[in-house]
Amino acid sequence: MITSPRPRGWTSSLHQVGGRPVMRWESDRAWRSLSSGVLGGGLGTSRWVLNATVPNDFDDDSPAEYLARLAETVGLAPDAGIGLLTAVDVHAAVTVARPGVTMCVTTGVGPHAKWPAVHDAEVSEYPRAGTVNAVVWLDHPATPDALVNAVITVTEAKTQAFWEAGVAGTGTCTDTVTLLCPVPAEGEEPTRYLGTRSPVGQALATAAHAAVATGLRQERAAFAESTG
Template identity: 45%
Template sequence: MERLWHVEDGIRLPALVWRAGDGWRMASSAVLGGGIGERAWVLNAQVPHGYRRTDPARHLAALAHRAGARGAGVGLMTAADVTRCAHAADGGVEAAVTVGLGVSTWAASPEDGEAGPPPAGTINIVVAVPAALTDAALVNAVATATEAKVQALLEAGHDCSGTPTDAVCVAARVPRPGEEPHAFAGPRSPWGARLARAVHRAVLAGAAAEPGRR
């Protein structure tokens, strides 16, 4: 990933850009470019703590444009230090994870969520799979990445399943002519198992290096 810089509220902050290029389909929960479709880049931008803008998608699109990213892409944001991005690979699958646990929680909480735009997310997972996956398998891969994240957080000693605004982006190759995409990406499927191991190692490294609650 390429590191770039931007200024927000007078603070110089980093952003990470993966220029994937053509030939990739991505499934993401990101505020910009979420859903499933062909995407050419991924931006993971650090924003100030207490981020209050109500147009995060527009903000991310502007940052991506300034970075020279063209076409459709995925934009994520976080208050975590993206220069501490943790990387891991397994059998061709590559994972890049930024971890910040200042607002950690369990997914199933008795408290209702707050209305309105959420604060900047703190754990962002980006995974590249060098194989073609069906839409269902892409969704399956997002679930597998999330399972691996929770496993790593627990192993790192964190009493949580993540933060309220974590985001995931899984990229897979566009099928070649006549190629049959893989229909499964669960943790015991060939590509899902590799994805799970890569994400697990990256989140474990990022969580272990987390300097404390922000």
């Protein structure tokens, strides 16, 4: 687990719950957030993020409730943050910093990534999916539309890393992106654009690319070791 650099204003800790690791980040104040996470997704404010390792055959019908209980177990108010799930051991998370951006990514692909538009495929043809969970902290406030823009930036950079690594797809069907930034102070002008032709957007793209590319290399090395 790469624990440095750390997002400004946040603390991180690793917990064991039920014999499995849970990565916890927490701030002493609420940050603006946009997430596709299972718990606490959507646009809002968040004071914490959990990324929890679950078994490969995890099949809970109420994953949000599972994460809420997990949050309480590690001392967090379940309605004040964002919860993510992955079959990847969160010890293998990769943290990358660029000017204005800190990103932590867990990368799990395995044999399951596919191109998204497979028109004649049955749902049953998709076995257990790998998951890429990307958590991003921005140093400065951003508007909600800029955060949506940032989701595109992260996803495009992840896709570039997949393509360069020869992965047959642009992501997995359970990938998530979580973005956090400070709530603007009165009179403070938030960032309104986070595409790749802005300084922070370009930093975001290079951080996402570096983190995912490193995660893919780690996953392949671990698989080779386990089968060698």
